[in-house]
Amino acid sequence: MVNNLSYDNTNTERLTEGDTEPFYEKTVSLLQDGELIKGKVISVTKDEVIVDIGYKSEGHIPIKEFRDAKGALDVKAGDEIEVLLESSDDDRGYVILSREKANKIRMWNVIEESCNTGKTIEGKIIQKVKGGFSVDLNGIPAFLPGSQADIRPITNPDKLVDSISMFKVIQYDKRKSNIVVSRRTILEAEREKTRKDTMQVLEEGKVVDGIVKNITDYGVFVDLGGVDGLVHITDMSWGKSRHPSHIFKVGDRITVKILKFNKEENKIALGFKQLKPNPWDAVQERYKAGDIIKGRVVKVVDYGIFMELEEGLEGLIHLSELSWAKAKQATQRFKQGDIIEARLLSIDSLSKKISLSLKQLEHNPWDEMGLKYPKGTRVRGVVKNVTDFGVFIGIEEGVDGLVHISDVSWKKIKHPSELFQKGQELEAEVVGVDKEKERVALSIKTLIKDPWYGVSQKYQPGLAVNGTVTNIANFGAFVELEDGVEGLIHISELKRGEKKGIIIKAGDTVEVEVLNIDPQERKIGFGLKGLISAGDKIAG
Structure with missing residues (x-):
């Protein structure tokens, strides 16, 4: 109960000394210990605050009850306080008062009202505690559960400490001095009001501000004011899509354009790149073939590097355009973030492709390659690679020559690996340079005399000679007369021999008759005369 009894100094001045005692006794009879009363601060001393409550003696309150958390006083003479x-009347004849206890009593009334009516109370979050936070409600401690602190999960609880907020009391027990409050219910109510207001003003094509709320692999969700919209990854940049986290972070305030708005389903599609012009629309006007452009390496792959000319425009420098020398993997020379210059080769606006080159900024060594290595030049080098179709030999730094399988040996071979291996040093002869295709053709067999030279004079039709069967095919048998000179016994000749009891196999030494010879085609036709000796080689 609050007693509004006030002390009128004017009236007491007219009282005689004899009359004051009955007056004060009457005043005392109106006051009871434990009551809430109002008084006026008369003075503030070092230890106490003196308050006039209209009693025969002034009330005394310890000065500490008027200091805030930082020790500053929040009272002065003339203030009216409860x-x-x-x-x-204590043993010294003083009236003992307490503002702190008065505040607590008044605050418990407010707490009860908040719990019953939903009225909000201001409080200060003091510190983190197990399961939530401790809150000061004007001198009365309360508990704020973590689940009731915010609408979203709290990632940094320290940010809430020392903050002042409005709360609702959701549970209390005065006897146990136990109070549970919620901040979330107030935020949800505010958010719902904001959402309704926002929904009234949203429309397709409108540009609005929002805060990045969540980041996923496919885009970012933006809070537009109680309503969330999605910026899909394809609507973030005119360039190739990167992970949204490379562009935004949670809490960023961004400006977006409403692309689609479905009120029934509460779905809002937002665009970020749509606030800027599409760089591909004017690319042909801004860039021309032959331009030298500075840019940033944004991606390195096995087949080359991607360079960003400007935001939304990327070009490819293919592995073949990195250097005039034989290019190694791009990852060995470049890394993401490198700033480089390149020459623009071509633009395909339809396919959104830009071709760039590094080597076109350098002198082309192939301009002099034909003069440096004229036909017939002998070169030495190490075998870099052995393939089905030939052998690659390094003839200088970054330049390899190819010995085609047909130029490996005068003798027929199935695979170059039968004669050569990687790392082997070889000598070869230049047979041609193709500047356009950047190729040097080599030959090894031209270093050796052609075994077919003079064959037509040496092996004339009708001549009987001995040879070795090298292979049996379904159309006949191949017989070698000497190294690099081979002819064929047709299947019809083999069948005639079988009728005579002559059956041959690979490795056998046979007598044959030269039937015909074509030095240009390197072909000799044989007739089977007889088996000289059986060999150990198994037919292939």
């Missing part, structure tokens, strides 16, 4: 009458 206090609790603890004792109307």
Whole structure:
């Protein structure tokens, strides 16, 4: 109960000394210990605050009850305050008052009202505690559960400490001094009001501000004011899509354009790149073939590097355009973020492709390659690679020559690996340079005399000679007369021999008759005369 009894100094001045005692006794009879009363601050001393409550003696309150958390006083002479009458007459004859206890009593009334009506109370979050936070409700401690602190999960609880907020009391027990409050219910109510207001003004094509709320692999969700919209990854940049986290972070305030708005399903599609012109629309006007452009390496792959000319425009420098020398993997020379210059080769606006080159900024060594290595030049080098179709020999730094399988040997071979291996040093002869295709053709067999030279004079039709069967095919048998000179016994000749009991196999030494010879085609036709000796080689 609050007693509004006030002390009128004017009236007491007209009282005689004899009359004052009955007056004060009457005043005392109106006051009871434990009551809330109002008084006026008369003075503030080092230890106490003196308050006039219209009693025969002034009330005394310890100065500490008027200091805030930082020790500053929040009272001065002349202030009217509400206090609790603890004792109307102590052993010193003083009236003992308490503002702190008066505040607590008044605050418990407010707490009860908040719990019953939903009215909000201001409080200060003091510190983190197990399961939530401790809150000061004007001198009365309360508990704020973590689940009731915010609408979203709290990633940094320290940010809430020392903050002042409005709360609702959701549970209390005055006897146990137990109070549970919620901040979330207030935020949800505010958010719902904001959402309704926002929904009224949103429309397709409108440009609005929002805060990045969540980041996923496929885009970012933006809070537009109680309503969330999605910026899909394809609507973030005119360039090739990167992970959204490379562009935004949670909490960023961004400006977006509403692309689609479905009120029934509450779905809003937003665009970020749509606030800027599409760089591909004017690319042909801004860039021309032959331009030298500075840019940033944004991606390195096995087949080359991607360079960003400007935001939304990327070009490819293919592995073949990195250097005039034989290019190694791009990852060995470049890394993401490198700033480089390149020459623009071509633009395909339809396919959104730009071709760039590094080597076109350098002198082309192939301009002099034909003069440096004229036909017939002998070169030495190490075998870099052995393939089905030939052998690659390094003839200088970054330049390899190819010995085609047909130029490996005068003798027929199935695979170059039968004669050569990687790392082997070889000598070869230049047979041609192709500047356009950047190729040097080599030959090894031209270093050796052609075994077919003079064959037509040496092996004339009708001549009987001995040879070795090298292979049996379904159309006949191949017989070698000497190294690099081979002819064929047709299947019809073999069948005639079988009728005579002559059956041959690979490795056998046979007598044959030269039937015909074509030095240009390197072909000799044989007739089977007889088996000289059986060999150990198994037919292939």
